[in-house]
Amino acid sequence: MRIQEYQSKRIFSHYGIPIPKGRVAINAIIADHIYEELKPDVVIKAQVLTSGRGKAGGIRLAKSAEQVEQITNDILGLTIKGMPVKKILVEEAVKIDQEYFIAIITDKDAGMPALMASKYGGMDIEDAVRENSSAIYTLPIDPLAGLLEFQVRSAALAVELPKQLWNDFADIVLALWKLYEENDADSVEINPLVISEGDKLIALDAKVNIDDNAIYRHPELTEYFDLEEEDRMEYQAKKYGLSYVKLDGDIGCMVNGAGLAMATLDLLSDQGGKPANFLDIGGGANSEKVSSGLKILMQDERVKVILINIFGGITRCDEVAKGLLSVFNNTTIELPVVIRLAGTNAVEGLEMLKNSGLIVVENIGEAARISVQLSTGSKK
Structure with a gap:
């Protein structure tokens, strides 16, 4: 969990680490009030969870109320490495030797x-x-x-x-x-x-x-924890106890078990596909976790196809099917969904999904190939 600078400094202060005087602001009016407490000179710093703020113009010195207002509005209008600036830290200026x-x-x-x-x-x-x-x-x-x-x-x-x-x-x-x-x-x-x-x-x-x-x-x-600064899907995955890592592709993946998930990503890459994520629902996942995982993938606007690869051990395939159906029966899904179910209660799970409209494949290699075809528009 990454913590904003102003929050980190609050923790620093608790441990007796010396920091400059300052407070956080969300607009120029609040920034001006802080300036009146700290003048004549203040530093205004963008609060985003990324490096390179200074070189991007996110850290600037202000010597008057007019400059505070102008610089605050300028910085709050910035997007630094894809992150919009929504908060600033106004601090007393410190002479640096x-x-x-x-x-x-x-x-x-x-x-x-x-x-x-x-x-x-x-x-x-x-x-x-x-x-x-x-x-x-x-x-x-x-x-x-x-x-x-x-x-x-x-x-x-x-x-x-x-x-x-x-x-x-x-x-x-x-x-x-x-x-x-x-x-x-x-x-x-x-x-x-x-x-x-x-x-x-x-x-x-x-x-x-x-x-x-x-x-x-x-x-x-x-x-x-700053939800505004956290990736929406990563936050929801944490909330439901799922392991989620955002990648840069367009094939949404949901798998049970980290090893199987990595193997699935490798298979997609070998076929020329680009996974959009690593999503592990874990061993023994119930229907609620499955439905939560599917909803997370559906929120990703980059995803062109969803691949679900489940090998049931502790995880029961009928529970997986139940979770998927709870979403399909209440939501219109326009994306193609490819699923491979094997292992514990796979027969029961596949029977439940018979008329669901999913593309059911027995072999994971074939499932990966079909997923890549659907994502690229290839007919091979």
Whole structure:
């Protein structure tokens, strides 16, 4: 679960990580009120769950009420990497003497957390890493021992931080570790962490990404879930306990079991087709999950054909048929639907679907071929 910057900063503040004063706004009137509290200079930042806001014109400095109104309206009219800007963060402007990059991530290859630090913070961090892979200092963190103070000092030394700031730096990084650990985060990031006036370290930006699989342990974090920023179909899949990943094709896929789902996507690709999604209804799926999965696929305007591939083990094929019929009997489906049912109660399930209008195929290879033909208009 990705969290907006203003929400991430709220969490930062709870852990004692210094951040600029500021509040979120949805229009120029609210932005002007915030400006009156923070003037003379403020920074107005687009709140979207993507990188590259600065280069897209989503982060700008305002020095007057007139500029606040103009810049707010300009930024709220932006679409950054396909995401419309609906909220802005208005913050006090901070004088920057030096920028750094700090993050704690889950290193899936190493199977443990890692501390990352660089003296090249801000918008240019990606270019710096691209030109010099050693621009980021990376240190594995033993999950049992946790992040230790000597490791934080090593990071401070690696990024050439002035020695008089080492204690403040340690407080921030150890607080970042505590945040990461206590909230089951995938990653937490400050970019940039800046030295400001009076030799103060301040987190100018904040990113917190929580492991979706751990959300049930942190119900207090659900308030940060922003439906407007989340893909509609991904949100609905989470709601019904389905595994959904949006892809860039036009064949909607619903399968039970991750392995079977991946094999189905491979078969479509081998036939020259392009899957629109990965949708796993899971083992033991009941009719409600099946109908919910089908409704999600039907919402995708890109989809030209739906392929359903079910191999019944714990999942009963008659339950799958029941779920499909509950949708077909109440909704007009204009898309062709190809289905392959095999395994537990397959005979019963196929009998139920006999007059449903679905394209029933026994072999998954054949089902994939027909689905690709229907999506491309080929007659082969």
